[in-house]
Every structure is written in C-alpha cells, then in structure tokens.
Amino acid sequence: MIFMIRCVDKPDSGELRQTTREAHLAYIREHLQDVYCAGPLLGEDGQTPVGSLLLMDFPTRAYAEAFAEGDPYNHAGLFQEVEIKPWKEVFP
Numbered sequence: 001m002i003f004m005i006r007c008v009d010k011p012d013s014g015e016l017r018q019t020t021r022e023a024h025l026a027y028i029r030e031h032l033q034d035v036y037c038a039g040p041l042l043g044e045d046g047q048t049p050v051g052s053l054l055l056m057d058f059p060t061r062a063y064a065e066a067f068a069e070g071d072p073y074n075h076a077g078l079f080q081e082v083e084i085k086p087w088k089e090v091f092p
Contacts, residue, residue, distance in 0.1 A: 001057070001058065001059070001060075001086055002036050002055050002056065002057050002086070002087045002088070002089065003055070003056050003057075003058055003061065003064035003084055003085065003086055003087060004053070004054070004055055004083075004084070004085050004086075004087040005052070005053070005054040005055075005056060005064060005067070005068050005082065005083070005084050006041075006051065006052075006053050006081075006082070006083045006084075006085075007041075007051050007052040007053075007054075007068070007071075007073065007074075007078075007079045007081070007082050007083075008041070008050065008051040008079065008080050008081040008082075009049070009050050009051050009078055009079060009080060010077070010078065010079065010080040011080070013078055014048070014049070016076055016077070016078050017049055017073070017078055019076075020072050020073055020076045020078065023072035024071060024072045024073045026072075027070065027071055027072050028054075031056070031067065034056050034057050034058060034067070035054070035055075035056060035057075036055035036056060036057050037054075037055050038052070038053070038054040038055065038056075039052070039053060040052055040053075041053050051079075052073065055087060061084065061086070064084050065084060068082055068084060
C-alpha cells in the first residue's frame with residue numbers, strides 16, 4: 001500500500017535541514033525499493049525547502065511510521081509536523 005508521508009519543517013530551520021541533508025538522502029537510498037516518489041516541499045518562492053513529501057510503498061502503516069521515525073531529519077528535530085495517510089493513485 002502506498003503511504004503519503006508529509007513532513008513540515010520547523011520555522012527558520014534551513015541550516016538544520018542543510019547539515020542533515022546527506023544523512024537523510026543516504027537513508028532514502030537505503031529504502032529506495034520502497035520509494036514511489038519523494039522530494040522536498042517548497043516555499044512560495046519555489047526554491048526554499050520547507051518540508052518533505054514522500055509516497056512510500058509499505059505493507060502496513062506501522063512500517064510507514066517506523067520509516068518516518070527513523071529519518072535523520074526527524075532525529076535532528078527538523079520537523080514541526082509529520083502526517084501519514086494511505087494514498088491511492090487515480091491518475092494518470
């Protein structure tokens with residue numbers, strides 16, 4: 001099942017995001033077989049990262065929760081909010 005994991009950064013946390021980015025990307029690479037798609041949420045300027053959006057293929061919500069908990073961004077305290085919901089593709 002595909003799960004949407006939406007993470008919103010804490011305000012003024014750009015430096016924390018940058019310093020933990022490589023560890024986060026390495027973590028995503030370790031789970032590449034589970035990634036449907038993933039990337040940063042951007043601010044209104046279309047360039048500044050303000051969060052993350054991941055669509056991940058996991059057998060259960062518990063796997064999605066464990067994945068989100070293990071993210072180095074989460075360990076670093078980057079996120080203000082994390083939302084996990086089942087997702088269903090309709091288009092294209």
